Amino acid sequence: MTDTASTQAAATPGSKPRKKATAFDKNPAKAGWVTKLVLGLICLLWMIPILGTFITSFRSLDAVNNSGWWTVFRHPLTMDLTLHNYHEALFGNAHMGRAFINSIAIALPATFIPILIAAFAAYAFTFMEFPGRDVLFLTIVSMLVVPNYVAFIPILKLYRNFGLNGTFPAVWLAHIGFGMSLAIYILRNYMATLPKTVIESAKIDGASHYQTFFRLVLPMSVPALASFAIFQFLWVWNDLLVALVFIGPGENEPLTVSLTHLKTTLGQGWEVTTAGGFLVMIVPIIVFLSLQRFFIRGLTAGAVKG
Amino acid sequence: MFGKTLTALITVLAGIGAALLLYWILNKIAELLPGRWEDRIKPYLYILPAFAAISLYLIYPAVLTFINSFKDNLSRQWVGTRNYTDLFHDPAFRQTLFNTLLWIVIVPIVTVVLGLMVAVLTDRLSARGEKLTKTVIFLPMAISLIGAATIWRFVYDAEPKGQPQIGILNAFIGIFNWGPVAWLQNSNFHLNSIMLMIILMWAQVGFSMVLLSAAVKGVPVDTLEAARIDGADERQIFFKVVIPQIKGTLITVFITVTITTMKIFDIVYVNTNGNFNTNVLGNQFYNEISTYVNYGAASAIVVILMIAVIPIMWYQVKHFRAEEAA
Numbered sequence: 001m002t003d004t005a006s007t008q009a010a011a012t013p014g015s016k017p018r019k020k021a022t023a024f025d026k027n028p029a030k031a032g033w034v035t036k037l038v039l040g041l042i043c044l045l046w047m048i049p050i051l052g053t054f055i056t057s058f059r060s061l062d063a064v065n066n067s068g069w070w071t072v073f074r075h076p077l078t079m080d081l082t083l084h085n086y087h088e089a090l091f092g093n094a095h096m097g098r099a100f101i102n103s104i105a106i107a108l109p110a111t112f113i114p115i116l117i118a119a120f121a122a123y124a125f126t127f128m129e130f131p132g133r134d135v136l137f138l139t140i141v142s143m144l145v146v147p148n149y150v151a152f153i154p155i156l157k158l159y160r161n162f163g164l165n166g167t168f169p170a171v172w173l174a175h176i177g178f179g180m181s182l183a184i185y186i187l188r189n190y191m192a193t194l195p196k197t198v199i200e201s202a203k204i205d206g207a208s209h210y211q212t213f214f215r216l217v218l219p220m221s222v223p224a225l226a227s228f229a230i231f232q233f234l235w236v237w238n239d240l241l242v243a244l245v246f247i248g249p250g251e252n253e254p255l256t257v258s259l260t261h262l263k264t265t266l267g268q269g270w271e272v273t274t275a276g277g278f279l280v281m282i283v284p285i286i287v288f289l290s291l292q293r294f295f296i297r298g299l300t301a302g303a304v305k306g
Numbered sequence: 307m308f309g310k311t312l313t314a315l316i317t318v319l320a321g322i323g324a325a326l327l328l329y330w331i332l333n334k335i336a337e338l339l340p341g342r343w344e345d346r347i348k349p350y351l352y353i354l355p356a357f358a359a360i361s362l363y364l365i366y367p368a369v370l371t372f373i374n375s376f377k378d379n380l381s382r383q384w385v386g387t388r389n390y391t392d393l394f395h396d397p398a399f400r401q402t403l404f405n406t407l408l409w410i411v412i413v414p415i416v417t418v419v420l421g422l423m424v425a426v427l428t429d430r431l432s433a434r435g436e437k438l439t440k441t442v443i444f445l446p447m448a449i450s451l452i453g454a455a456t457i458w459r460f461v462y463d464a465e466p467k468g469q470p471q472i473g474i475l476n477a478f479i480g481i482f483n484w485g486p487v488a489w490l491q492n493s494n495f496h497l498n499s500i501m502l503m504i505i506l507m508w509a510q511v512g513f514s515m516v517l518l519s520a521a522v523k524g525v526p527v528d529t530l531e532a533a534r535i536d537g538a539d540e541r542q543i544f545f546k547v548v549i550p551q552i553k554g555t556l557i558t559v560f561i562t563v564t565i566t567t568m569k570i571f572d573i574v575y576v577n578t579n580g581n582f583n584t585n586v587l588g589n590q591f592y593n594e595i596s597t598y599v600n601y602g603a604a605s606a607i608v609v610i611l612m613i614a615v616i617p618i619m620w621y622q623v624k625h626f627r628a629e630e631a632a
């Protein structure tokens with residue numbers, strides 16, 4: 001990711017500030033101590049809220065109400081931490097254990113189905129010639145900015161006619177529709193960079209579009225597919241509004257919805273809320289940390305030229 | 307629990323299977339057609355499901371919402387522009403509109419500037435330091451806004467004076483014998499709205515940083531060196547060489563964050579539900595359908611949002627056309 005010049009900067013910590021840089025320096029833009037201090041401070045500010053929540057989620061109600069979470073560091077040996085909050089959140093009134101399964105059942109199809117659909121469309125937009133191609137593609141791209149709010153009322157009514165409200169397919173379909181523009185945009189941008197000659201020679205060898213798509217283009221597009229998959233998964237998993245409108249509270253509610261119960265139920269303290277909050281976060285954090293590389297590559301592929 | 311898991315698993319497999327089956331059938335249909343027609347029809351069949359999804363979930367609702375915004379609360383009778391006039395005569399709604407505007411003005415600019423700053427500064431760190439810093443700052447991106455709202459409500463907590471403060475912000479200013487401040491209830495100078503905006507910025511800076519960092523690294527080194535040889539200092543290089551070359555990405559990030567900000571809902575809903583003068587359009591929309599069951603007003607709110615988005619949409623299409631031509 002970084003060039004060799006910045007590794008040099010690491011070898012000489014506290015190197016001179018960049019203003020003194022001359023044209024003879026190999027890399028005039030080394031990190032001075034000011035830069036490091038500023039970045040360290042930002043990182044600290046960024047982490048404190050998460051750290052505080054994390055620690056609070058292991059503390060008892062009394063401890064949470066009577067002292068700040070940072071006080072645990074005063075007596076590091078007698079931290080007095082408990083798993084009770086997690087037990088309460090998972091199996092108590094909020095049913096977060098059940099909601100966890102619901103979230104998975106919502107997020108997996110809502111991630112994979114749009115990828116398949118978008119990949120087919122992106123393939124057609126990239127490798128096939130047909131009248132109206134540009135107009136159709138521009139229509140799809142311009143839909144990127146339409147807020148998904150617009151869909152809620154009309155689709156709710158439509159769903160009512162089919163009895164879909166409150167079911168998993170109701171949210172899957174909604175997420176397919178809402179995620180489609182971005183998916184096609186990212187995948188088409190990526191497919192346009194694939195070597196056209198390979199696809200053309202496959203055609204000459206007698207491969208159908210269907211075969212070319214599944215055997216050639218899909219495997220070659222894995223980086224873009226992966227990055228969109230992560231993006232869509234995080235989006236669906238973290239979504240509150242769509243779930244609230246189309247599934248609502250009840251048997252099939254996902255984690256984000258059940259977390260709102262923890263907040264509104266009277267008598268619940270911070271401790272269970274923070275544990276619940278962490279239960280919602282744990283999957284995205286794992287997904288993100290383990291697949292970070294794909295995610296970032298995909299994001300930048302669509303938006304940064306060159 | 308087991309039954310539930312099994313049901314969920316079967317539903318998941320059925321859903322994905324159905325999607326695969328759909329394309330197999332579509333392809334078979336195309337192959338049944340005589341050769342010339344097969345080639346003509348096939349692209350449309352490949353696009354059909356995607357376009358159908360977008361039409362059903364975005365285009366059709368947009369049109370219908372526009373129509374419904376001129377009907378009464380249950381969309382039965384035409385009421386002309388009454389939904390709009392009612393909204394604009396309501397001082398509370400005007401305040402909501404103003405708050406949303408405040409979000410749109412403040413959040414994207416701060417997010418882009420902060421993201422750019424971090425992107426440029428991390429570029430000077432060692433490879434390991436850069437990766438670590440970026441991960442820390444990007445991490446909130448993976449957290450749901452409702453999770454973020456939970457986290458921050460805890461930061462902003464205020465206890466009555468004299469009692470130990472368990473929110474870190476009040477504990478911190480308490481060291482200087484100041485406060486406690488009810489961060490989310492105090493609407494002087496929109497303090498509480500700004501506190502809510504900080505949550506969104508915290509979540510979005512990582513996104514802007516990643517895109518801008520990639521763009522900054524993509525700036526050709528020889529242009530920097532040429533400027534240095536010509537005697538430009540680092541500040542001039544940054545503003546006159548780097549910025550113009552990453553303008554495209556800057557605009558993309560700015561637009562994306564602006565759109566996210568316009569649609570903001572979760573953060574406000576969870577923290578204040580729009581009370582204490584923090585209401586925004588997204589939250590008001592939700593209240594109109596869930597609390598007041600007034601589809602007419604809710605539709606009108608969405609139409610207002612869509613109209614506000616039109617310039618961005620126009621720009622996006624123009625930008626895209628230019629990019630294609632390049």
